[in-house]
Amino acid sequence: MASSIMRSFSMKRHRAEVKSFGLHAVFAVALVVVGLVSLLYLAQTSVVAGTGYDVKGLENQKAQWQIKNEQLRMKIAQLRALERVETEAASRLKMGPPTKVIFVPVETQTTAPDSRTAPGTAAQPDSRNVSKGVSR
Amino acid sequence: MYEFEEQRWRLYALLSVIAIFVLVLAVRLFDIQVLQNARYSALAKKEHWREEVIPARRGTIFDASGHELATSVEFESLYAITNQITNPEKIASALAPIVNVPEADLLARLAVRQTAPVLLKALVPTEEAEAVRKLRIGEVYFDTTFKRAYPEGNIAGQLLGLVGRDYQGLTGIEAAFDADLAGKPGSLLAERDTGGDEIALSPSQYSQPHDGADVVLTIDRYVQRVAERELGNAVKKHRAAGGTIVVMEPSTGAILAIANRPTFAFDDPNLFAPNKIGLYKNPAVADAWEPGSIFKIVTMAAGLDARAVTPDESFNNTGSFAYAGGVVRNVITRLGPETMAQVLQRSSNIGASYVSTKLGAERFYRYVSAFGFGQPTGIEIPGEATGIVRTPRTGNWYPFDLAANSFGQGISVTPIQMVAAVSAAVNGGTLMRPYVVKEVIGKNEKNGRRVYQPTILRQVISPTTSQTLVKMLVSAVEVVEGGQVRMARVPDYQVGGKTGTAQIPTNQGYTSADTIASFVGFGPADEARFVALIKLDSPQDSPWGETTAAPAFKNVAEQLFAYMRVPPAKAQYRDGNLAGAVSVTRTGSP
Secondary structure: OHHHHHHHHHHHHHHHHHHHHHHHHHHHHHHHHHHHHHHHHHHHHHHHHHHHHHHHHHHHHHHHHHHHHHHHHHHHHHHHOHHHHHHHHHHOOOOOOOOEOOOOOOOOOOOOOOOOOOOOOOOOOOHHHOOOOOEO | OHHHHHHHHHHHHHHHHHHHHHHHHHHHHHHHHHHOHHHHHHHHHHHHEEEEEEOOOOOOEEOOOOOEEEEEEEEEEEEEOHHHOOOHHHHHHHHHHHHOOOHHHHHHHHOOOOOOOEEEEEEEOHHHHHHHHHHOOOOEEEEEEEEEEOOOOOOOHHHHOOEOOOOOEOOHHHHHOHHHHHOEOEEEEEEEOOOOOEOOOOOEEEEOOEOOOEEEEOOOHHHHHHHHHHHHHHHHHOOOOEEEEEEEOOOOOEEEEEEEEOOOOOOOOOOOOHHHHHHOOOHHHHOOEOOHHHHHHHHHHHHHHOOOOOOOOEEEEOOOEEEOOEEEOOOOOOOEEEEHHHHHHOOOHHHHHHHHHHHOHHHHHHHHHHOOOOOOOOOOOOOOOOOEOOOOOOOOOOOHHHHHHHOOOOOEEOHHHHHHHHHHHHOOOEEEOOEOEEEEEOOOOHHHEEEOOOOEEEEOOOHHHHHHHHHHHHHHHHOOEOOEOOOOOOOOOOOEEEEEEEEEEEOOEEEEEEEEEEEEEEEOOOOOOEEEEEEEEOOOOOOOHHHHHHHHHHHHHHHHHHHOOOOOOOHHHHHHOOOOOOOOOOOOOO
């Protein structure tokens, strides 16, 4: 009787120990999992934050290039300005106002030659383009 | 036992103090977290979250051929957070050679201890900005700003107009089209780190800025430059107080150039000084003057169109013309018969009065109104004046005004009205609305652009009258009077036009001290590509339009013919042969 009571007590104790171990194991595993997830989250957040700052840096670079582009566009416009072109032409290229303007007549034939036109005769040029060698 | 009781009492006392302290803290915590939650939340948000306005790029103003006249360029400006600086001397000596600012100046600015940023240099070029960044000075930073820039330099200032320090259009096209040019600024509400920079990938609210639309003018930069240069030369040569040149395409009403003197320079550091305010308006549209003899073009057009006179009709010039209690005289007296063509050639006040009185007040003022005088033209430039036209219906009109108005006295007009009217007189008789804006290009526009088309206002005179008038005005330039070649004459080309020498009205009548000299002309005669008005205020070396404004017109016309690739005139116009439309009398040799 006493031995059976002792066995029963031992089994209960064993079960309780097993149960306790199981709880401890679950707790430990959960702790490890939570730790791992936290680490992963931390790592991910760090990577994301790092990437974010990289993106921000690139955006800043892009903005700076855009500013440079704008200023170059302005510089091009200034170089194309009539005043600058005139100054360059006069000072560096030693150019001056034209003293003689020549209008060269250009014979343009937009329609098929009329059968009544004698072969070899050129079409009459536009009267607006006739003048030659006009000096001013 | 007694000792234990005493220790217990002390323990209770300590616990009580701690409890009271904890209670006070709890109450305070409740006060901050619950009762004053909204206030502290707002303060925290203000500390960590900041809204930044992102300015919109102001649109560009182009000339007709796509060259930038006014544009916006983004620049960086260098700032310092001076209350964080421990060694200003070191920073000043490092920055000075890069940003080209004297070290002493930088040091003076860095010595100002304040929390607000201190501007060290505005509009830093990118090369300098890159060099400063390489220094990696934590206490200085760049902020971007837009600057209005004028690649073509100081041309068409009063037409383009000014933008204020707040980047808003104040005058000219900048003001008239401010709603289009300005755009809509955006914003960025984001969480900031301790340095004030946006925390990457944190939640934020971004509203994109909408850049302003671009405005394309009818102005041609070459024609504008020619007008500016020739006006400057004429004002200088004749020591005039000022002047205006307006060039218009008569077939469409498109304005090719508007130049004024005096004017302002965009790069003037004192541009916004109070004494410069008078220069902001555009005298070509805002100022009216008594036009003098150039108004005879309108009088003659009316007389011919109403068939009150014909080109060959003549009257006997007796040296004076008495009318309604007044007497009209010519500047140069030539007695005897005078044809209508000669009225323009000789700029006869008596002849013009003859035409207007023959027309009668009702018909004369109907034509004056039909040509657009006494009313705004509707051009897009702000501040347009209407001029003053007194008629029998408006009151304050005297019968003698009919004679005086015929040669441009007692009536005031703006340069833009005069150019539009002469354009109508020579383009076949159609009054076109002058316009200076060709199109607006922007995302808000239908199909991306809003196009301004030439607008026909009305047919003022018949095409036949217009052709006749053109020939008469050509003869007014071509015919040689008294051996003097007209100074507006352009060799190898046929131009028409009329001089004007207007007296200046004062409270005591007309002053003899100064005049306003003018010339309005067009070319080429067979199909006018431009009408140009040259007006010089108070020229000192000569009062006459013929000797001051006419040569300036010749210079402008010569350059425009070459630029527009207009070939020399046809043979039938040469040597004063005007195809029989008007009889031309040569009184001298060319």
